Amino acid sequence: MQLIASTFALAFNHLPRSQFFILGSLTIVVTLAVAFWRPYVCATVVAPPANSVIPLEDYHLSKLIAETNKNLEKPPDIDADLTKNKLNELIAGEAAGVHEYLVSTGDTLISLLTQDGIGIDDITVLAQSYPTLRNLKIGQSLSWRKTADGDLQRLTWNISSRETRTYDRIEDGFQESITNLTGEWRNTIFTGKINGSFVTSARAAGLTRSDVNTVIKALQWQLDFRKLRKGDQFVVLASRETLNNKKNTQSQLLGVRLRTGSKDYYAFRADDGKFYNRDASGLVSGFMRFPTMKRFRVSSNFNPRRLNPITGRITPHRGVDFAVPVGTPVLAVGDGGVLVSKRDIAAGNYVAIRHGCQYMTRYMHLKKLLVKQGQKVKRGDRIALSGNTGRSSGPHLHFEVWINQQAVNPLTTKLPRTEELTGSDRMEYIAQVKKILPQLQLN
Numbered sequence: 001m002q003l004i005a006s007t008f009a010l011a012f013n014h015l016p017r018s019q020f021f022i023l024g025s026l027t028i029v030v031t032l033a034v035a036f037w038r039p040y041v042c043a044t045v046v047a048p049p050a051n052s053v054i055p056l057e058d059y060h061l062s063k064l065i066a067e068t069n070k071n072l073e074k075p076p077d078i079d080a081d082l083t084k085n086k087l088n089e090l091i092a093g094e095a096a097g098v099h100e101y102l103v104s105t106g107d108t109l110i111s112l113l114t115q116d117g118i119g120i121d122d123i124t125v126l127a128q129s130y131p132t133l134r135n136l137k138i139g140q141s142l143s144w145r146k147t148a149d150g151d152l153q154r155l156t157w158n159i160s161s162r163e164t165r166t167y168d169r170i171e172d173g174f175q176e177s178i179t180n181l182t183g184e185w186r187n188t189i190f191t192g193k194i195n196g197s198f199v200t201s202a203r204a205a206g207l208t209r210s211d212v213n214t215v216i217k218a219l220q221w222q223l224d225f226r227k228l229r230k231g232d233q234f235v236v237l238a239s240r241e242t243l244n245n246k247k248n249t250q251s252q253l254l255g256v257r258l259r260t261g262s263k264d265y266y267a268f269r270a271d272d273g274k275f276y277n278r279d280a281s282g283l284v285s286g287f288m289r290f291p292t293m294k295r296f297r298v299s300s301n302f303n304p305r306r307l308n309p310i311t312g313r314i315t316p317h318r319g320v321d322f323a324v325p326v327g328t329p330v331l332a333v334g335d336g337g338v339l340v341s342k343r344d345i346a347a348g349n350y351v352a353i354r355h356g357c358q359y360m361t362r363y364m365h366l367k368k369l370l371v372k373q374g375q376k377v378k379r380g381d382r383i384a385l386s387g388n389t390g391r392s393s394g395p396h397l398h399f400e401v402w403i404n405q406q407a408v409n410p411l412t413t414k415l416p417r418t419e420e421l422t423g424s425d426r427m428e429y430i431a432q433v434k435k436i437l438p439q440l441q442l443n
């Protein structure tokens with residue numbers, strides 16, 4: 001018995017509870033909830049949410065705060081009638097033998113059930129048959145009912161607003177049944193004008209955070225969201241799910257039209273989940289692997305720990321060197337905007353180009369610059385003539401690729417590719433666009 005108990009203690013990592021700990025955890029949870037979402041903006045890199053972060057909805061958070069207050073045994077600061085109703089509910093629940101609990105920091109299946117006097121043998125059988133029960137998350141609710149003898153009769157685990165698992169006592173253990181709710185999907189149009197940033201304007205028009213991110217990601221290669229002007233218009237068609245009469249449980253963006261100045265930009269979702277242009281061509285502008293017409297020999301590879309031939313110190317070589325004769329045309333490897341085009345002591349004459357939200361390429365030791373800062377370039381455009389300027393030991397072209405502010409190996413890194421729909425996928429997509437397009441009317 002002792003062995004089982006200690007095994008459980010290890011498996012469930014049961015933490016001691018104290019008021020101080022709960023307060024501290026709540027602070028962390030609130031901080032996480034605030035920090036969890038950041039708009040997809042070009043200036044900052046959006047890190048995917050870490051697995052350890054638990055997304056908390058406002059609903060969960062308010063419940064959690066209520067639960068914490070309860071644990072602190074502070075008198076709830078709410079309307080007297082409400083308190084009475086809650087009390088009645090609680091009494092009714094207790095009378096029917098149903099115990100409800102909202103999972104809080106440090107809770108485990110074993111800690112919750114043993115506190116209510118349920119025997120460890122039952123809990124052991126349950127947890128061994130259904131190991132997923134070890135993954136209780138803060139904010140989920142558990143309820144259980146006991147037999148007349150005080151044994152566990154039924155355990156209900158509300159995993160999310162759409163998934164519930166129930167465990168019923170059977171002859172030799174427990175049986176699991178899973179209920180998944182599906183909501184009703186309905187298409188909705190959202191229109192708005194830019195006033196401030198795109199993110200705030202789109203949120204004000206009723207788009208969800210994920211809708212906003214989808215729009216920016218889909219159109220990042222077509223336009224610079226930071227250059228939108230006040231009064232620019234947008235219209236979005238999204239499919240929204242209604243579950244248990246709660247709106248906006250889930251949202252899927254189907255089409256967007258954005259007008260800046262007198263130019264319209266469109267993106268529509270295809271069945272593959274990607275976004276394409278009105279004519280079914282990809283919105284992502286693909287990259288060339290090499291910044292020259294011809295392939296040249298690599299004279300020095302990408303190497304984060306290279307011994308610099310000129311300074312004699314270990315300094316990262318953030319790009320790749322091509323043995324290119326002076327005067328060779330240097331080409332932009334993708335569509336973008338010129339960030340820098342100037343002379344530098346180390347880099348010599350150099351050009352930096354920004355592509356979409358995440359990519360940047362740099363070209364160094366050039367003889368002649370052919371583009372100006374702020375200029376738009378297309379893939380394959382001549383941006384310079386190669387040379388031997390700056391800290392350079394001979395004629396060559398130094399070429400860098402950066403992704404999310406990190407230099408990567410230009411010869412091996414995965415580069416954006418132009419995607420295109422073909423065959424029946426394309427036909428279906430175009431039929432879909434024909435249906436959506438007339439709905440995207442600007443005010």
Ligand SMILES: [Zn+2]
Nearest residue numbers: 319320321398
């Ligand atoms: Zn180099």
